[in-house]
Structures are given as structure tokens and as C-alpha cells.
Amino acid sequence: MEEKDCVALMKGITKVYPNGIAANRDVDFSVRKGEIHALIGENGAGKSTLMKILFGLEQPTEGDIIINGEKVVLSSPNVAIAHGIGMVHQHFMLVPSLSVAENVVLGMTPRKGLLIDYKEAVRITEENAKKYDFDIDPNLKVVDIPVGMKQKVEILKALVRGARILILDEPTAVLTTQETTELFRQLIGLKNQGYTIIFISHKLNEVKEITDRLTIMRAGKSVGVYETAGITETEISKLMVGRDVVLKVEKEKAKPTDTVLKVKDLEYTNEWNKKMLDKVSFSVRKGEILGVAGVEGNGQSELVDMLFNLNVPDAGTAQVNGENILGVPQKKIRNMGVSLIPEDRMTYGIAGAATIEENMISDRVDQKKFNRGILFDMDALKKESDGLIRQYQVLCKSDQQQVRMLSGGNIQKVVVAREFSSNPQLIIADQPTRGIDVGATEFIHKKLVELSRHGTAVLLVSADLNEVMELSDSLIIFYNGKIVAYFEDTSTLNDELMGEYMLGIKHQSPEEIGRVCHE
Amino acid sequence: MNDRRMMWFNFVRGLCAILISLFVGMVFIFLCFLFNGATKGNAGSSIVATFGAMRYMLIRPLFKANGAFNSMNMLQVLAAMIPTIFTGLATCVMFSANQFNLAGEGSVMVGGFVAALCGIYWAIPAGIHPVVCVLVAAVVCGLIMLIPALLKVKLGASEMVTSLMLNYVMQYVVLHFLNYQFADRTKGSTQTAAVRETANIAEIIPNGSKLTWGFVVALIFVVLTALFMYRTRWGYTIRMIGINQSFAKYSGMKVGSVIILSQVIGGVLSGMGGGIEVLGRYQTFLWKELPGYGWTGITLAILADNNPAFIPFAAFFIAYLDKGCQLMATYCDVPVEMIDVIQAAIFLFFAARQFMSKFRQKVVVSNTKADLAKQEIPAEGKAI
């Protein structure tokens, strides 16, 4: 690679967080002027971190950054902007009630005397919009414009502040097909004007469509740079999706029996008009672990929300043992024997300032065995929480400690202890071991298998390939709000095959998928 | 994190907040003397006078001029705690659920009025009479609190604004009935007829200190409220809702009902406080405006960190300071409202989470070093 051609060069970037997790390991990354360069990888591969470093939001533990031949330290986004780097985040940094023009000039508002020179703001916006061929109405309020246009405003913001290198973080995640086409037209226009674009994505078809080169990341490392034209989607998926270490889980073969959870034709369109659940149907049986695999953002989160009444679908049914669980109060859902390990453990899973004991028993305070008339049976509660702490090996000083003081793994063990110990018929586990240490992970996996073999139905939603492939007995793969594959026996799967389905390269026939309903 | 170290840190921090507040008070006292008192214009003697005044505020409640223990003062301090313990408990319960319901003020007045009326017009044997009066007062106030509570839960209307408005409504409604229906026209100032003997709450030691058995009742309720908050499922739910409402909902708790419950309990306790105070301290109902115990209750809840068990201590502290300010007003000519300024300062510093944060950092760092040795060290695991 000719270093002279590179408008941005990152050498030997390593980023280790204080809790010991290494997000980037000795990564080399470079982009040439005037190219559209894709940065591909699964969730957790390290691409977001790498770009955060490039935009000055994070500092590398080791490594150098060279912009236009000059070594720089990007200590903050303002410094990055000064060097001509702009970033468009997944969650827009826009103020809804302000107009497009006001958002574009925020922080550098032109003035006429004491007042805003609104005409000038509009002029700046229009001039730049024209220059880059963006079709934007500067006077519309951001709250009223569609998502595609919001994104254009964000890009315009970066360009107006002098960005020559644009980093787009999963830009098409929120766009419809037409908006995506429009965006691509825009990006090619920018490229032709000499701008450099870094395109973070895991949507292979899009990457193939508009990028010149691509860098693939996996488990914090770069696994290579390729000319887009010279590599197939299947080859990309092989490099992208794969486990370096296969963590085997000991388990007997599943002997599933009756259906516990029955989901039929679930549909949901989100506030940005994106169909996140498209006639999803499946069933989970007693004694089996059904995995839900797929790259995040393809509808899995929404599915879990529906099943625990944190959101309501537009259409469809879901039943546990014949009883409806949609739109039903959480108490009733729990009484039906459903437990949830939530994806966001700090918001839903625990009350941080409360004690471990208080967190352990939050779902069972009404039970007779913990109450003597009006008052709690404090001994019974203590016995319960101490027992759970022991059983689940929660490392703490006492059950009176504040739960937020524990390490991530131990916090999750508290959540798991509570949810597993309520004698559930169905456990929904959403990213149950994300961000926690190996020891806690192994423990939670073992417990899940134990419960499953004792007859509990388990729905395991996980973006972690290891987890979902090793732990599940059977699995379904989500892509674009649909189930695109069902594998009854995960022991026959390999990473390549998984990748192809997860990235939408392949999909099964409706008959094959329909088998997951066990009708 | 070493919990004991944090407790000690919080204690020191609280102490500093109080000391700063007292210092702020001293500055104002100094200015009072400098601008207006006997030592007008003279900075030096003003400072001396300030210290003299501080002696009245801090020491006189406890010790007489000759050094003897001032039992009358101390009994009066205890008596002053009666209504504030109740409003402090009420605020603890409501704030624990994150409900900023400020209608305790009005509830005290309504409670006192209702209790007085029951004491005047109902003939019930002694012993039971005050109990009935206070219970009725408590129930009425609890029901009134349904208004801001339901508006909050069903409509999302700010309980703060509705409760503030309700205070004024309650005040004027009571005044209306006081002046139009129940005034004793034979008396000079506006008041009701005399409350019957049977309804009066007697003093523990009949010496005019006004320390009635209501004090014992107050302490009993401290215990009951503490038990409620920490030993029952409803108190537990209230606290969890206050800590993390999403968690409470996800765990299956009935968030809406319990929010309403917390405010109703607040009303019940405040109303009780008002009733016990009127029946204990006075022979008739004669409040012509909101008595102010509700706001004091908020100060107590802040000092007690919403823990009912600490309310008596906070109440004693504030009542002591209040007595001190009264003495200071009588003997040194400093306005008694100094207590409000000191309370406001205590408020601001005590509740400031970042106050002395650098010091806390040091405590945290030394703790973490010790704890790291014990904690699991994550293996080089998954990338983010």
C-alpha cells in the first residue's frame, strides 16, 4: 500500500479498556483519497471503536494516526474536525424542533447584530446542499423530515465544518430501500468531488454496490484489506463470521416435548417506518434451547420487547401454554412462568442502588413464604438470597451490598439467579453474557443447559456466535425482520453457513423455515 | 467498595454541610448587628455580639445562664418535634417513590382542623376521643392526597404543581369554614369553640412544656414507618420504584397503584401530625395560615436521607436550632427567621452530591485499590 496515497492512516492501533477488554488489537487501517472504503465486521469486532478513535471520541492505548502525511493526536472530536474528519453517528445529533438550517449552523451560528442571520444560515445550507447535490429544504423542522433527510442533514453538518473524510456508522440501518439508493447516489457524488468516505456496515450487498475497497475486522483484529470487486460475498462472510476459539458446551441431546411458546405472524413497524418484524412465526418447546441468531438490528430486540410487554406489535399473536402474553402486565407474564434476562441489565435487570438481596427477590415479594402477615419474613428472605448467592456463586461481601458495586459478571449472575430460580416454564435470555468475564459466562451457560434439560423452554437471543451456536439445540436466523433459516440440529452447523444466512446471502424456503412452528 | 468507609465519608460530609450552614447563619447575624443592633456600625463589637448570639442559638437551649441543665427548654424542643416528625415521615415515604408531592403543608392544616372539629362536636369518652379525632383527620387527608396522586398516575400531571396549588386550596377552604361556620363569636380572635376536655391530648409531665403523649405516638409511628418501608412488601415496592421505575415494572410490581399509595400515606401521616398538634398544644383551632411544618418535613427528609429511622434525630436537630433561634430572637434581637436561612443552606449543601467530591475521590481510590485485589480479574475476553 502506497502510504503517500493515504489520506488517513492508522498504524498498530490497540485499545484496551480499563476493565481489561481489548477492543482493538494492533490494527492497521488506511484509506486513499477519493475512495469509498467499507469497514466490515460483526458486532463486537471492533470497528466502532476504531472509528471512535479516528474521530477523537476515544484515545488509543497504542498506535499512531497519520492524516495527510502528518502524525496527529486526535484528543477530541473538535481536533478531528479541525483535521477534516467528520462522523455521522447512528443516533442522530439533531435538535428536533429546530429547522434544518438551524441544525446545520448550530455552534457556528451567523449573526446580524444581536439576532441570528437566518438568511445567511439558509444560504450556507442551500449553497452546500447544492454543491453536494443534496435535496434538502433548509426551512423544514427536523422533527418533520423523514429519516433519510435527517441523515443528509448530519452529513451536511460534517461537510459544512470542513470534513474531507466522512465516517458513516451503519448509515443504512434506519433507511428504507429508496432512501438507501438516494444516499448512495449522494455518496458517489461526493466521491467524485474528491471526498473520502469510510462506510461502516455489515450489509454485504450494499458494500458490494458502492465501495471500492473493504477492510474486514474480526475479534478486534484486522483480517485483511481487499478490492471490493475482487472478493465475493461468501468469501467476505467466511472471513468475517467465524470463531477463533470454539467454546464447547457439554450437554446431552435435547428431548423436546410440548410447545410452550407459540408465536404467530408477529408484525411491527417502528417509528421510522421500518418493518422490524415481518410475519415472524416460531415455537419453542419444553426441554429445548432455541437460539435466535443474526446480526443485531434485524428485529431480535423488538421480538423480545413484544414478549415481555415492553412494546406492543402491530399484528400477530404470542401464547405461552395457550395463554396470550401480548400487552399483558408483567406480573401476569411472570405468573405464567416466563422469565426474562434483559439485554439492558442496568435499566431493567437491576436497581443499582438497592442491595443484592433486594434485587434477588424483586419478583417474589408477594409470595406467602416470604411474608408473615403484613411484615416480611426477613429470615426467609435472607435464606433465599444467601442460598441464591451461594448457588450462583455471586462474588460479594454480603447480600446487603449495593448491587451496582459488583463486577459486570456478578451483576448478571444476580439477574440470572433471580430469573432462573422462579421455576420458569420459559426463559427468554437476551444477550445473557454480553460484556462479562469468561467464568461468569461459563457458569450461566451451564445453568441454562441444566434448566433446559429439566424441562424449561429456553429462547436464547444472542449476537455472539459462540454462544448461540454452542448453546442452542436448534436455532433460527433473523435477517431484516424475517426468519431466514431454521436449523433443527445445531451440531451440524458451521460458521460459514451461519455467516451466509446472517448476512442475507442465502435464505431457506418457507417450508423449511415453517418447520420451527412444530405444527 | 467499602461500605463502612463510605458511611464515614457521608457522615463527615453531612457535618461539613451543617457547619457551613451555621457559618452562613453567623454571617447574617453579624450583618444584623452591624447594620441595626446595639453595636450598629462597629464591626469589632458586632463580631463579639455574633458569638454571643451563637451561644444563645447553640448552647442556651440546653443550659441555663448559670450552667444548669435547662429542662424546660429541652422539653419544649421535644414538643416542637411532634408535628415535624410526622411531616418528615410523610416526606420520606413520598420522596422514596420519587414523588415530589408538597401538599404536606396543607394536609397538616386540614388535619388539625378536622381533628379539632371532631373534638368539639362529638361526645366520645376520654381516652378514645383523641384517637378517633386523629384517625378521622388522617383519613380525610389521605383521601385529599388522592387528587395529585391520581392526576399523576392517570394523566401524567406534575404532582408538584398540583400539590402546591392544593395547599392554597386547602388553606382557604379551612379558613372559610373556620370563619363562617365554626368561629366562636365570643372570642376576640378567630378561633373555633373550645375543644372538649375529653379530646385533649395530655402532657406527659404537666408543666406547660406542651410535651404531650403525642410525642410517644410520633415515636411509635417512626417505628411503624421504618418497619413499613423496610419490612413490608409495599415499602419495598415504594423504594424500588424510586430507585429504578423500569426495574420495578419489569419485575412485575404494580407501579401506578403504589405511587398512589405513597402519596396517600403521605397525606395520612401529615394529617395525623396536624391533628395531634392541635389537640395537644391548643384548646381550639386557631391557625390562620399554613403553619409551615410541611416545609420543615422536607428538610428532615433530606437530612435523614429518606430513612424514617433517622427522622427523630433530624427533627431534634432542627427543633433545637429553632429553639436556639427563638432564644436568640428574644434575647439578642435577631429575627427568628434566621432558622429559615440556616435551613435553606443546610438544604443546598446537604443534598449536593458533588459537594466535597474531590475528597470522596480519595476515599474511593483507596478503597478500590483494596478491593481490586479481591475482585475477579476478567480474562482477556471478548472484544466489544
Add this chain to the structure above:
Amino acid sequence: MGQLFGMIFKEDFLFSVIRITAPLLFAALGSVIAERSGESNIGLEGMMSISALIGTLVSYWSQSWFVGVLAAILAGALLGLMMGFFHLKLKTDIILCGIAVNMLGGGGTILMLYMFTGMRGNTGSLVSPNILIPTIRIPLIDSIPVLRVLSGHSVLTYLAFVFVFLTFVFLYKTATGLNIRAVGENADAASSVGVSVNRIKYTALCISGGLAGMGGAFMSMYYSQGWNSGMISGRGFIALAAEAMGRGEPVGAMWSSLLFGFADAIKNKATGLPGVSSYLISTVPYLVTIAGLVIYAISTMKRAKRHAVPKTEES
């Protein structure tokens, strides 16, 4: 009742509505600015009380109403700064800061009065006509029937309504106003383009205090012609409801304030009538406030139902 109804359409009633609304309006505008920056200022009541006192005292010492009003505004702004300090630097909850300011406005004012003048409870003899806020007669208008209710108000009364316009211009046409709105709606977006969130919040709280100061000056230097403890009687709190009902817009706050001013004026008028309890009538403005809030809450709920927001996902 019919008597009451007939009174509403008399000119002196309309005149009094305008007069009564003005201080509410100042406070409501103060609430608007603070809320738009993302902070609830519930200390308006205390701010008004303190500024009212300062205004009276300074106007007495300087024998100039103008200097008095300026001092009142400054006092309010400083209180806003103090609230900002405790909330933004020391991280005291903004609601508690407001309650503390109200406590200062309660007993602290009596203390201050004594400290500076040796007087207790009210400013009685300090006030003389020459240091009150002057009224203005508008020459032509004051001979036209009905319209003449607009003439003869104090300087600050006119200023209150002018400030509705000024607040609108400030919020929507100046860069600082733009920043305030940005910080209030999406502080991350604002800080991502270099706007200092804390500095903006300090500014908003100061302006909020200054407006409350004008409201306080209005009360003591015109409306009640002197300061006495408890004179604000909840106007600072009603202002919060007016802001909410006005949906955070200056003009909306004006209409809400007029509504409450109207209720208050009815109370004043009806108080003199035979058979009418002045106490029950006094509850009217506060009941109207609660009713207004209920209506506002219902309409907000209906609006929210149409834009149901799903859980945002992190990737």
C-alpha cells in the same frame, strides 16, 4: 351570580385583569426560559419575594424607582446564578435548589428586612409615591371606550406584555436562544457542536431569575405599594402551570397567564359581594390552575398516543 357576570364586562374589570396578569406573566416567561433549557425553576416564588423586597429597599435608598427595579432584576439574576451553581457544579437536584430558594424567600426576606432597616414584617413607612413605578397615560387611546383599559397602566405592566414579544425574539431569533432550545431538547447534539451546555443553563437560569425579579418589583413597587411577607401568594407556582399549559411558548404562556389573571380578578371582584365567602373565592385561581393542568395533561396524552415511541436500540 348575575351580578358577577355583569361586572366582567365593565372596563375597570378588564383593566384589573391586565394589571393582575402582569406579575404572573413575568414569572411565567421566566419559567419558559428555564424549562426550554431543560431545567425546572420552581424557585420563582422565592425569587419574586426576595426581588420585591430588594426593589423596595433600593428604591428607598436611591429615591429612584428605576434603580430599584434594576436592583430587583439583579437580585433575581443572582439567585438564578446561585441555583445554577448548586445544581450544575455541586449537583444538588434542581427541584431542591428551587425549594431552598423558596425558603429563603420566606423567612430570609423577613430577616433581610430587619437587617437592613430594623423593620419587621412589612416596609410600611418606607414607601412613598415618588418611588413607586409610574403609570403612563396613552393620550389618544384613553378617550376611546373599551380600548382605554389599555391606558394608565404602570411602566412594568406594559413591559410585561412587551417581554412576551422580546422573549419570543430571544428564543427564536438569537443565537443564545437557539442554543438554549438545543440544549433543552438534545444536550448531546449541542455539546457535539461545541456549545457549552452548562454555560447555557447558567444563562437561562439567570434570565429566568431576572424576569422573576421584574415580577417581584411589580408586586412591591406598584401592585401592593410596599413589601410584606407572603405577598407573592403562590404566583411563582402558578407561573409553572402557566408555562406548562402554554407548552413552553412565550405567547402560550401569555394566554395561560391571562386566564389565571382573569380568575384572580374575579376573585377580587367577588370578594366584596354580599353572601360570597372571600375565602372560597380565593381558591378559584388555584382550582383553575389545577383544572388547566388536567386539560393540558389530557391533551398531551392524546398527542403522545399518536406518536408511540418504541425502545431505541444500541448496536
